[in-house]
Amino acid sequence: MNIIKNSLPEDGFPIVDVSNVRESYVLGSLEIPVLSDVNLKTERREFLAIMGPSGPGKSTLVNLIDYLGRPTAGQALVKGHDLNRMPDQELVHLKELEVDFVFQTFNLVPYLTALENVLLPTFANSRINIDPTRSARELYEVIGIHNHMHHRPGELSGEQSQWVSIAPHINDPAIRLADDPTGNLYLRKGAEVLRIFKGLNNEGRTVVIVTHDPEIAKYANRVILVKDEIIQYN
Numbered sequence: 001m002n003i004i005k006n007s008l009p010e011d012g013f014p015i016v017d018v019s020n021v022r023e024s025y026v027l028g029s030l031e032i033p034v035l036s037d038v039n040l041k042t043e044r045r046e047f048l049a050i051m052g053p054s055g056p057g058k059s060t061l062v063n064l065i066d067y068l069g070r071p072t073a074g075q076a077l078v079k080g081h082d083l084n085r086m087p088d089q090e091l092v093h094l095k096e097l098e099v100d101f102v103f104q105t106f107n108l109v110p111y112l113t114a115l116e117n118v119l120l121p122t123f124a125n126s127r128i129n130i131d132p133t134r135s136a137r138e139l140y141e142v143i144g145i146h147n148h149m150h151h152r153p154g155e156l157s158g159e160q161s162q163w164v165s166i167a168p169h170i171n172d173p174a175i176r177l178a179d180d181p182t183g184n185l186y187l188r189k190g191a192e193v194l195r196i197f198k199g200l201n202n203e204g205r206t207v208v209i210v211t212h213d214p215e216i217a218k219y220a221n222r223v224i225l226v227k228d229e230i231i232q233y234n
C-alpha cells in the first residue's frame with residue numbers, strides 16, 4: 001500500500017485556480033462548446049455553491065476540478081498541480097488522494113458491498129493503514145446504515161446508496177466536490193448531508209457543490225452562477 005501523508009496548504013492558498021479555461025466536447029467532426037473564458041479560484045476553507053439552469057456546464061466544471069480531464073484550452077491548477085502538465089498516472093494518483101467526488105448518480109461499484117465501496121479509494125492509495133472495523137463503525141455513526149453495510153448497491157434503496165456515496169472519504173482529501181448530492185434525499189435529510197459537508201469545511205476542507213436548491217446554497221460562503229457558457233459571479 002502506498003502511504004502518503006496529506007498536507008493541507010496554508011489559508012489563502014488557492015486550492016483550485018482555473019484561468020482562461022475553455023471546455024468543449026468533440027462528437028465526430030463536431031466541436032460542442034460548453035464553457036468559455038472561465039476564471040475561478042477557490043481557497044482552503046471555502047464552501048462554494050455552483051448554481052444555474054440545466055445544461056450550461058456545471059458538471060463539466062466540477063469534472064475538471066476532479067482531474068477527470070484536461071481543459072480544452074487555458075490552465076487549471078488543483079492544489080498547485082497543473083493538469084495540463086501531469087502524466088496520466090500522476091493525475092489518477094492525485095485524484096485518489098486529494099479530491100473526493102460525490103456523483104449525481106452515486107457511481108457505486110455494483111459487485112462491492114456498501115463498506116467495500118467506502119473503502120475502495122484506499123485499495124490503491126492510502127495515507128494511513130485502514131482498519132475496516134473502525135471504518136465500518138465510523139460509517140455507521142455518520143450515515144447510520146449499519147444493517148446494510150454488507151449489502152451490495154443492488155440491495156440498497158436509492159437513499160441508502162446516496163448515503164454511501166456521501167460517506168466522508170477515508171483518504172481525507174483536501175477538496176470535496178459534489179454534484180447535486182441531495183437530489184435523492186428528503187428535505188430534512190438533505191440538511192443532514194449539508195451538516196456533514198459543513199463539518200468537513202469547518203475542519204479546513206474546501207467544499208464545492210453543484211445544486212439547484214437555493215436552501216442548500218445558503219450553507220455556502222460564495223455562490224456562482226453558470227449560465228450561457230460563462231460564470232457569473234456574485
Ligand SMILES: Nc1ncnc2c1ncn2[C@@H]1O[C@H](COP(=O)(O)OP(=O)(O)OP(=O)(O)O)[C@@H](O)[C@H]1O
Pocket residue numbers: 025026027032034053054055056057058059060061
Ligand atoms: N461527454 C459529452 N459529450 C458531448 N456533450 C456532452 C458530454 N457531456 C456533457 N455534454 C453536453 O455539455 C453540456 C453541459 O453539460 P453538463 O452536464 O456539464 O451541464 P450541467 O449544467 O451540469 O447540467 P445539469 O444541471 O442538467 O446536470 C450539455 O449540453 C451536455 O449535453
